[in-house]
Amino acid sequence: MTELTIEPTAIPGLLVVRLPLHGDSRGWFKENWQREKMVALGLPDFGPVQNNMSFNAKRGATRGIHTEPWDKFVSVAVGRVFAAWVDMRAGDSFGNTFSIEIGPDVAVFVPRGVGNSYQALEDGTVYSYLVNDHYVPGKVYPALNLRDETAAIPWPIPLDSAEVEISDKDQANPRLADVVPMQPKKTLIVGAKGQLGRALSRVFPDADQVDLDELDISDPAAVAAWPWQEYAVVLNAAAYTAVDLAETPEGRRTSWVANATAPALLAHAATEHRLTLVHVSSDYVFDGTATRHTEDEPLSPLGVYGQSKAAGDIAVQTTPRHYLVRTSWVIGEGKNFVLTMRSLAEQGVSPSVVSDQIGRLTFTTTLADAIAHLLTTGAPYGVYNVSNGGDPLSWQAIAAEVFALSGRSKDDVAATTTEDYFKGAVDAGKPISPRPLNSVLDLTRLEATGFTPPDQLTALRAYLAE
Incomplete structure (x- = not known):
């Protein structure tokens, strides 16, 4: 991949960013976040204020589906991840889904109110995300059960597999019919x-x-x-x-x-x-x-x-x-x-x-x-x-x-x-x-x-x- 490109998805505002990797026998380099180029191609100038990292020790670690009241820019540093999103915003697109396998060469811009989930496809996976608001401990945001039949997310590693690890909190998340949609600002x-x-x-x-x-x-x-x-x-x-x-x-x-x-x-x-x-x-x-x-x-x-x-x-x-x-x-x-x-x-x-x-x-x-x-x-x-x-x-x-x-x-x-x-x-x-x-x-x-x-x-x- 030699050119930076941005692609729309079935979820309004959710954008897939194809990142050029420049590498040789030593490894690779990429511009993970390049404001000027990305904004020129249509990415919102969303003003990130915090950078978070998530390390998944084992293949099969699955997180989500979490919805936060901020925009985020998600990318992978090491390994590969299956990622899925569900639109949890009030409106006609409520319940729309999109999924993609992402590695170091793919990033995704996730607008406020779109639920996100990730399943590690390799051991030692690391992904990062920029967000444009600060995390507030103790606040509860909408979440969706990973097994929701309506979303029907095609997990590469079935959720019932012995490889899959899901937190007790995520196991207890509600189905889509019971989710209160996130209202617009x-x-x-x-x-x-x-x-x-x-x-x-x-x-x-x-x-x-x-x-x-x-x-x-x-x-x-x-x-x-x-x-x-x-x-x-x-x-x-x-x-x-x-x-x-x-x-x-x-x-x-x-x-x-x-x-x-x-x-x-x-x-x-x-x-x-x-x-x-x-x-x-x-x-x-x-x-x-x-x-x-x-x-x-x-x-x-x-x-x-x-x-x-x-x-x-x-x-x-x-x-x-x-x-x-x-x-x-x-x-x-x-x-x-x-x-x-x-x-x-x-x-x-x-x-x-x-x-x-x-x-x-x-x-x-x-x-x-x-x-x-x-x-x-x-x-x-x-x-x-x-x-x-x-x-x-x-x-x-x-x-x-x-x-x-x-x-x-x-x-x-x-x-x-x-x-x-x-x-x-x-x-x-x-x-x-x-x-x-x-x-x-x-x-x-x-x-x-x-x-x-x-x-x-x-x-x-x-x-x-x-």
Whole structure:
């Protein structure tokens, strides 16, 4: 064998790796684990943290069928082994089997939840396996009886043979009909009570949902103690969004803790536990001077809120599996600009609204759907702009649309500048944050993944109709 190859099997995710052996009269050499080459051929970049060795003194030693909540990479150092696997994961492939004889020239990647078993075919057999989580003594994981009739594993040495040695524990393992399938790792929504959190909980109904009273993501001890090994994806919808109050001494501290420290702690946990982290950011990380903000634009925040969000962006991008989603002008359940304008329209008020800030609304339903799309399609990790589509509008133009949809004239909404609108607050000494005047996000990268967000006015009509 001169080339490294990887082959799929009947069990999803279980891969056979053919390893080239380079030898001469002295023996042989092989690259047992070669991350760069193997990942390039399709092996998951599974991040092993522990290397275990198993020595079998006599031919016929048989172990299994054991299921663990981690991925492993199994290979033989000395001798030959018959190996068999049974899919113990909940789903359509539950009960699927695969078996193969492996020697030094064959390795197998075993995904989490697939039961494994080995029968030594020679005396003095040694096999090793890399795993991507640490063994915890005392924990019990699903196991299957080696003699299970459903799996019907074709053992080369019959299990009733005098050569075969099986532990008492493995003799007592249940049949497949009595096995509780291993459930997939879960999704965690952080900040579940907010506008975006509520939208995400509808799109991810099986996700665990927490708020700061249950998991304070700004507390290093709380983050370290959370059972991250149970999760695959973390959706961070928590943030401090009081833009003007962030300019006060107390607000500044709160903003930095929530928007910078907390994402940094989540990013560290994501790296340590190989999680996918989805973090939501803001157009406020830009100064608003670009015609359209692309994902690659250098950060240039104007105020404390934008600065703290920019710091969070930098922290999140340190973890390999991240989706950093930048959005603008978010509208969902709860108090927001659109509902405020509708209330004013219904009360007969004719407001003045700024007309020199341009952007697009982002409805939380669109934002949640876009996040689900990135995750389910396996879009490349990285930064994505997400807003609703359509022509950019000013806040004044959006308010006028809300008035028209509420039975009032668009002319009842007067235009003003940002400077004039906040002049009274500034004169009164109230904290005011600078705003980016242009918040238009370029959606090209998002649309290239196959997701086209609805037009903001179409979404606005649907939102008010509801």
